Amino acid sequence: MNAPGGASGAPEAIHAYHHRTKHHLDRYAAGPAGLDWDAQPEAFRRWSGTRWYGLPRQTTLPDIPWSALDEERPAAPFDLSSLSGLLRLSTAITAWKQYGDSRWALRAHPSSGNLHPTETWVIAYWVEGLADGLYHYQNRDHTLEWRASSLTASDSPGLWLGFTSITWREAWKYGERAFRYCQLDMGHVLAAVACAATLYGWRPRLVDLEHGALARCLGTGRAEDFTGVEAEEPEVIVAIDAPAGGEAPLPPLEWDEWSGVPSLLDPKPMYQWPVIDEVAVATRGALPLAHPGESRGPEAKPPDSGIRRNDIPDSPASQVILRRRSAQAFDGRSLMPLAIFRRILASLLPGGSPVWRMWDGAPRVHPVMLIHRVDGIAPGLYLLARAETALTGLGEALRCEFAWTPADSDLPLYQLVAAQAERTARTISCHQDIAAMSAFTLMFAAEFDAPIAANPAAYRHLHWEAGMLGHCATLEAEAAGWRGTGIGCFFDDADHEVLGLTDSRYQVIYHYAVGMPLEDSRITTLPAYA
């Protein structure tokens, strides 16, 4: 394990960034004064002047029901077909959408503003049909662009996915707050990878590398390659372990041969937001998610408790993943059946979804929710305690008038206050109707001061955890015929006012609304890879 990283003074820089990028009821965080939609940065980066490999597009995806996602299954071999499927189900395009002259791609994971700052990298050793090396995943065409190779052959098989953020893609639209969105997106990507890998019987694992090693491994530190084009910020590498093969050793940290030239995404950037680079530097560091002696909190009830297996119709997991979309509007009427609501909540608990096997730290992000329309649950403000610390820590930090009345026989759900809260939900979510018309709207309250003081990189990890929670909720809702939408735009301190939070021991870092979607029939859907 590497020591926690981050420059000295990093916690102060992070607090300053977080504070200045809050949206307030009377003022939004600094961003561009206007947007020229025709000048949006290119959504796909291309590496030219190098070899590329087409991944099979017609590969057969695992035929596993959504309700069996969590079950153990034999590991698939590492070959082009399984790698193709892993990418199709995690970071590939899932559809093109068209309205009038506009055409845009959707992917297996959501992204703030559909701007998709996350780039995917593949490191392959002994993957049948593929030369060993580092590849950029070109999701536009479902191809791999060869980037580097090592002169020393590996003596064991290994497959890793690496991730980088091109922060400018988000900053172009959202200005200074964009770094937060990149990190939330990263969390969605990690959860998407976890679900996809599980379907192949693989165990994804976050590799603990300090920033320099990560940058060398993914090539992002090679100034000669990035001169004049947008930089890529390395985020994390995920080892895809095949259980029988044990844990793959570390990915190659040095490569001998490099090739390829990255494309420029925005020839005329109109703004600069230096604070994004500053917070990126301040939050660079190694992983350790868990502190010694930490417990992982209450396990979700096993499937036979009735939470997972009930009369909710089942679909193949790969279909659920590929049809996932964010709702653009909810009907504001449908009452969510209690069984579906409980299944969504169970997936947020450690042990409640295979996603959390990848997360070996204690839960630090706690779902508080404004419930509007769930059958059998009185509208109001509720909290799902993902760990004991939520009860003790949040018990002290939240408004002292809250009732903390147990609200479920199996799940650690507490009613804080009964209330009709649609107007509040809309107001605190930057006046967005989706927060009010949903069945319920989550607010993710993250432990803040303590984890960031212990490891400044925790600022990223907290956002990843929140993004992963959103992803679990959205897939579980999708599987049951409902839908979710991330809400990155919210008034931070208005949230804290609702909750009675008066300091930064906890901060709300993301909202997520779940409800019955209204479809926009004017938008046409086209296949991902024709």
Ligand SMILES: Cc1cc2nc3c(=O)[nH]c(=O)nc-3n(C[C@H](O)[C@H](O)[C@H](O)COP(=O)(O)O)c2cc1C
């Ligand atoms: C971090 C994050 C923040 C988001 N914030 C909002 C938001 O404030 N309002 C909204 O309507 N949608 C929001 N979305 C949803 C995106 O607009 C949506 O994911 C994107 O348009 C792509 O569409 P898709 O999810 O259907 O693929 C957010 C998504 C993410 C991941």
